[in-house]
Amino acid sequence: MPFTYRVSLFSFLVLMGCARQPYFQPDARVPNAASLRPLGPDSAWVTAGRHYQRGALHNALLGKHYRPVWAMPVAMPVLGLRTAVPGTTLKPGKMGGGFQTSSLTLDAANGRSYVLRTLDKDPFKTLPKVMRKTFLLTLVRDQTSAGNPYAAFVVPPLAQAAGLLHTTPLPFYIAASDTTLGPFSKRFQGKVTLLEERQDGKENLDPSFGKATDLVDSEDMLEKRYDDPTHQIDEVQFARARLFDIWLGDWDRHEGQWQWAVYEEKGRTRYQPVPKDRDQVFYRFDDGLLPYLASRRWAIRKFRTFKPRYEDIEGLVKNARFIDARALHAVTRSQFQQQAAYLQQHLTDAVITTALHRFPPPVYALEGQHTQQALQARRAALPQAANTFYKLLAKHVTIPGTDKPERFLVERLSDTTTRVSMYRITDKEDKYRADSLCYQRTFRTDETQRLTLHGLGGQDVFELSGEVNRGIRIDIYGGPKPDVVIDKSRVRGWGKKTFYYDTKRDNELTKGPSTRDKTTKGVKMHAYDREGS
Template sequence: MTRCSSGAVLLLGLLTAGCARQHFFQPDARIPDAAAQAAVGPDSARVTAGRHYRRGWSGRLWFGQHYRTTWAQPVTLPVLDLRRAAPGGLQPGKMGGGFQTTSMTLNGPNGRTYALRSLDKDPYKTLSKFLRHTFALNVVRDATSAGTPYGAFVVPPLAQAAGVLHTRPRPYYIRADETGLGKASERFRGKVVLLEEKYESKENLTLEFGPDAQDLMESDDALEQIYRDGRHRFDQPAFLRARLLDLWLGDWDRHEGQWDWVAVEQNQRTLYRPIPVDRDQVFFRFDDGLISWLVSKAVRKFRTFGPAYQSIGGYTRNARFIDSRALNEMTRQQYAATAAVLQQALTDEVIEQAARRLPPEVYRLEGPRLVAALQARRAALPQAAAEFYRRHAEEVVVPGTDEAERFVVERQSDTLTVVSVFSRDKAATLLYRRGFRPAETKLVLLHGLGGKDEFVLSGQVRRSPRIDIYGGPGEDTVADSSRVAGPRRMTRFYDTKRNNQVEPAPELKIKTESGVATHAFDRDGSGR
C-alpha cells in the first residue's frame, strides 16, 4: 500500500470512528460577564465569534491551532438595531439558501436590499446522512476555525486601493431576545453576524458604480448573456486585477458562485465588471495540526496563508471554470503589468489601515503577523502572477456565441499563432484576438456554439499549439490550409456527421460522430 493510500485509510478511519458531538456551538456569543457587559453600554456587547473552537493541547496537536484564539477572543461589537443599521431602517425579507451559514435578506427603502449572515458556519448539510452522525461532523465543524471570523472586514480598503469593486460588510451581535427578524429571529438570536448592502436596486447601483451601470447579475446570468450575444463581454482586465488580489489575500474559494457582475454600457457594448463576494476564506490557516496537515496534502485547495504562496494551483483550483471563461484574452505581459500596478497601490500604509479594521483585541493577536505576511506576499506577487499565467496559458478556451462568427487562426511563425474571432454580420466586428506561443500553450479550444460559424486556418510552421474546433449545432464551415511540420495533425474538428462543410486537408483530422455529444459546452459551471 502506498504512503498516500495508507494516509487516506487512516484519515477515513479517524473520520468515521466515534459519534458526532452534541451541542457543538456556543449557545450565545455574548460572554457571561455582567461587569464587562455593563461597561460597554446597551448598544454594544462583549462577544466571542466562537469560543466552542477552543481546544486543549491534544486537540490543537491533532487538528491545529488555526484561529482558535481569535474565535474565542472577547471583542466589543454593536448590537443590531434594524431601525438604525441602514438609512430608513430595515425589514425582514426572505431566508437564504446557504448550506453552511445562516443568512437572510433585509429590505430597506427605495428597493435597497441587504445581506445578513452569520460569521460562524455549520457544514452539517454538506455531509452525507451517514457521516452526519459520526466523528466526521466534529472534524468538519472544527475546520471552520481555520478561517478568521473578521477577515472579510479587512478586505474593503485593500480592494479599494487595488481598484477592485467590493462590498462593505459590518459586524453586529444579535440580541438573544431579538424579534424583529420575523420567523428567522430564533435562528439568528445570540449570533455574531455580517451585514452588507447588495446593490440590487437601480438607484443604489448607479450611485455606487456610476450612471453607466445598468444591472447587477450573478455569474450564471452574466454567462448566459455573454454566450448569447457578442456585444456582451467580461471586463477581463478588471477580473485579472480581482484575481491577483485574491491570490495575494490567499482567498482560495473563488468559484463562479462567489461573484456578482455589474453590467455597464460602454461604446454600444455591455461590459460585466466583477464584484467578489463572500470573503469567508481570506487568510486561511489550516495545515498546523497532524490531521489537518494530512488533509492539506490530499486536498490541494486547503492552502495556508503566510509570507509565501504555498500553491498557486491550490489557491486557484475552485475558480478554474470562471477563470477559463473570464481570463482567456489576457496575455503574459498583462499579468505582469497588473501585478506591478497592485504592488504600487497596496502600500504599507494601506495594509496597516486595513489590518486596523480588526477588532482591537484581535489586532493585538494577529495584526502584526498579518501585516508582515501581506508585505512579503506583495513582494512576491509578480512571481505568483507569472505562475498563475503559466497555468492558464497551457490550455485556452475561446468560445463564440449563439450568433454566427468567423474564427481565424493564423499560424504566423514557429513562435506565434494568432486567433481572432469576428462577427459574421456586415460590420465584421472583432470580438476576440490573442497571440499564442507554443512554448506556453499546448491547446486552444474553439467553440462555435450556435449560428453558422466559419473556421479558417492558414500558415506553414514547424511548431504551433494544437487547435481543437467544436463547431456546435449550427451549419459550420472549416477551411484549413495550414501546415505544421511533423506527422501529428495539429487541427481537429469535432461535430456531427451532417450539415457541415469541411474541406479535407493534410493538417485537419475530422472526428465527427452521429450523436450530438460534441455540441456540449459548459456555459455556467454546472458541468464541472
Template sequence: MALSLAAASCARKNYFQSDARVGPGSTAPLPLAANSVRATAGRHYNRHSGFYCWFLGRHYRSTWAAAVPAPVLRLSTAAPGGLLPSKSGGGYQSISMTLSGTQGREYALRALDKEPSRTLPVWLRKTFLLNVVRDATSAANPYGALTVPPLAAAAGVPHSRPRLVYVRPDEQGLGAMSERFRGKLALLEEKYNALASLTPDLAGATGLVGGEAMLARVYTHPANFIDQTAFLRARLLDVWLGDWDRHEGQWQWAAFAEPGGRVRYRAIPKDRDQVYFRFDDGLIPWLASRRFIAPQFQTFKPEYDNVAGLVYQARFIDQRGLSQLTRADFRRMALDLQRRLPDTLIERAMRRLPPAVFALEGERIGTALKARRQALPQAAEAFYLSLAREPTLGGTAQAERFEVHRYPDSTTVRVFSATLGQQRAGDSLRFRRTYFSAETRELSLDGLGGNDIFEVTTTGRGSPLPLLLYGGTGRDQLHLHGSSVRLKLYDEASDMTAAGARRPHLPRKERLAYDRLNDD
C-alpha cells in the same frame, strides 16, 4: 481503519455555543436597552488538546474564542428607514439571509459561524466526521472581511462594507430565520442589487446582474462582454489576500452601456469570509491541501506556495473573464497594485480588527501582506501560466468565424462576429490572441451556437499545439489548410464539414457556461 472508527463514532450534540456573549451577565436575559455586548465568534473551536491541534491544526482557534465588542442589531435603525426580513440565503455552510431596506436596497446578514453538515451525505451526518468538518471552520479568520474595504478601495476594486453585529437571543424580527441567528455574531453589509446602492467607482452603471445572468448574456450575444482588465485587478487582489473561494457564484456584475449597443460587465466581489485562510498547520489538513487532493485550500502566509491551487476554485470564471490578457498584462497589473498598497494602508486596515483580535493576529497578517505585495509580480506570472496551460475560448449563440493560424511554436486565434459586423460595418473582430507552445499544452475552441466557420491553417513542420474544436449547435464548417496533425473535432450534431480531417467525435459535456445554463 480511521474512517471506520470515525463512522462508528457519534457527532457531538450541542456542538456550537448557545450564546456568543461572555463575561458578567452573559447568562442572564439581554436588557431591551442594551446597545452592545462582549462576545466570541465561536469559543467551541478552542477547547481542544495540543495533540488534537497537532493532528487537525491550530488554525484561528484563539481568534474565534477572543472576546470582542459588538453592537446589538436593531433592525429599525440598522439602515436608513429600517430593515425587514426578506429571503433566506447561503449555500451548504453559511447561515445567511437578505434584509430589505428603502429604495429597493438589500442587505446581507451572515453569521460568522457556519453549519457545514449539508456538505456530508446524510448517512455520515451523525458520525464523528461531522465534528471534523465543522471544526474546519476554524481555519477561516472570522473577522478578516472587516479589513478588506480600505485595501479594495486603494486597489480600485468595488467592495462591500461589512459591519459586525450581535443578534439578540430573543430576536423575533428576522422571520423564519430568527431562530438560526439568535445569540450569534454576524456581518451586516449592503448588497449591490439596485442602482441606489452603487458607489462612486461604479457611477454610470445601467444595471446589476448575478453571475449566471451575466454569463448567459455574454454567451448569447457578442455585444455583451466582460471588462477583463477590471476583472484581473479584482482577481490579483484575491490572490494577494489569499482568498481562494472565488467561484463564479461569488460575483455581482455592473453593466455599462458602450457605443454601438455594446454592454460591458464589471466584476464586484462578494463574501470575503475566506481571506487570510490558515489550514496546513495540522497533519490531516496539510495532507488534504496537497496538489492531488484539495489544492484550493492554500494557507495564507508571507510566501505564495501554490498559486495554481489558490486560484483553482475560480478556474471556470477565470478562463472566461481573463481570456484576452497576456503575460505582460498580468505583470503590469501586479506592479500597479504594488504601488497602490503601501505599508501605511496595510497597517491602517489591520486596525479594523477588534482589539483582542488585532493583538493576536494584526501584526502577523500585516507582515504577511507586505511580503506578499513584494512578491505579487511573481504570483501574477504563476497565475497567468496556470490559465495559459489549457485555455478554453468560447464563441456565442450567434454565427462566428474562427481564424486559426498554427505554427510549430505558437497558434494565433482571431474570432470575427457576423452579428457585430452587421452592426458596425467593417469592424467584426471581437477577439485576438497568440498562444505559445512554451506556455500552452492544449487549446480548445468552442463555437457554441450559430452557423460557425473554423478556418485552420497549419504552417511549417513540427508539432503545433493540440487543437480541440467544438462546433456546438448550428451548421458548422471546417476549412482546413495544411496538416490536420494534433487536431480533434467535436460537434453535437456531427454535421461539421471537415474536409481533409477526421470525422467529429462525441461532444464534451458542460464545456462553457452557455451550454450549462441552457441544457438544464
C-alpha cells in the same frame, strides 16, 4: 506516521465517537463580562465562537488555526433595524443561505437590500446523511476555526485601493431576546453576524458603480455573454481581481462568489466583476497533523494556508477553474504583469495598516503584525505569483463564440506564435472589419499546448492558415448549426495539429495536410458547459 502519533490519533477518534451535541455556543455574549470594560446598551462583549477553543493535544492533531481569535472577547454593536444603516429602517425579507450559513435579506425603505448572515458556519448539510451523526460532523465543524472570522471586515479598504468594486460588511451581535426579525428571529438570536450590501439588481446600485445599469450574477452574465458577441467580460479587470484574491489567500472564488456590474458602452455591454463572500481570506489550515495531511497536493489541494510565501498557486485557484477559464482567456502575460505592478503600487504599507486596524483591537493585537508582514511579503512576490497563474491558464485555452454567427481566424505566424481572432459575421463586405472584432490574442507555442474553439449556436466559419515546423494543437467544435472549416495551415511532422469535432451532416470541411476529421453521427461534441451546471 510515527507510532506515537498513530496511537494518539486512534485514541482521539475513539473518544470523539458520535457527533458532539450540543456543539455551538448557546449565546455569543460573554457570560462573565464584569472584568471587561463596561459598554453601553447598544454594544456587547461577544466571542465569535468560543466552542472552538481546545487543548494542546487537540490542537496538535487538528490544528490551532484561529481558535484564540474565535474565543477572544470583542466589543460589538447590537443590531438595531433602525440604526444599522444610517438614514433608513430595515425590515426582514426572505430567508436564504447556502449549506453552511444562515442568511436573511433585509429590505430598506429606500429600495435597497442588505444581507444578514451568520459569521459562524455549520457544515451539517455538506455531509452525507449517514455521516451526520458520527464524529466526522464534529471533525468538519471543528475545521471552521481555520478561517479568521473577522478577515472579511479588513478587505474593503484594500479593495478600494486596488480599484476593485466591493461590499463593505459590518459586524453585529443579535441579542438572545431579539424578536425584530419576525419568524426568522430564532435562527439568529445570540449569534454574531455580518451585514453587507446586496449586490443584485439595478435597485442596489450606488454611486460607487458609476454608470452601471444593472447588477447580475454569474449565471445571468454568462447566458448573455454566450448569446451575443457584443456582451463582453472586462477580463483585464477580472485578472486584477483574481490576483487580489491570490494575494489575500482567498481560495474559495468559484463562480457563485461573483456578481457583475453591467455597463452599456458604444453598442457593447461590458461586465465588471464584483467579488463577495470573503470567508476564506487569511486561511490557516496546515498547522495540525490531520489538516497537514489533508492539504497535501494528492489530497484536498485547495485548502491553502495564508503565509508570507505563496506555497501552491495551482491549489489556491482550484475552486475558480470554471470562471477563470471563461473570464480570463484573452488576458496576456504582459497584462497580468501590469496588473500585478498596479497592485504593488497601490497596496501600500499605509493602506495595509489602515485595513488591518478594522480588526477588533484584541484581534489586531493577536494577528495584526503577523498578517501585515505576510501581506507585504506576498505583495513583493506578486509578479512571480501572477506569472505562475498565467502559465496555468495558458496551457489549455478555450475560446467560445456565441449563438450568433462568427468567423474564427487562426494564423500560424511562426514556429513560436499563433494568433486567434474572432469576428462577428455581418452583412458588410469587409469580413475582417475592426468594429466587428470580438477577440484577438497571440499565443506562444512554448506556453500553450492546446487551443479549443467552440462555435456554439451560430453558423460559424473557421479559417486556418500558415506553414510552420512547430505549432499548437487546435481543437474545433463547430456547434449544432451548419459550419464551415477551411484548413490551409500546415505543421510539418508526423502528428496532426487541427482536430475538427462536429456532426457529419450539413457541415463543410476543407481539409489540409494537418487536419484530422473527427466528425461523427452523434451530437455529444456540441456540449459546452456554459453556466457551470
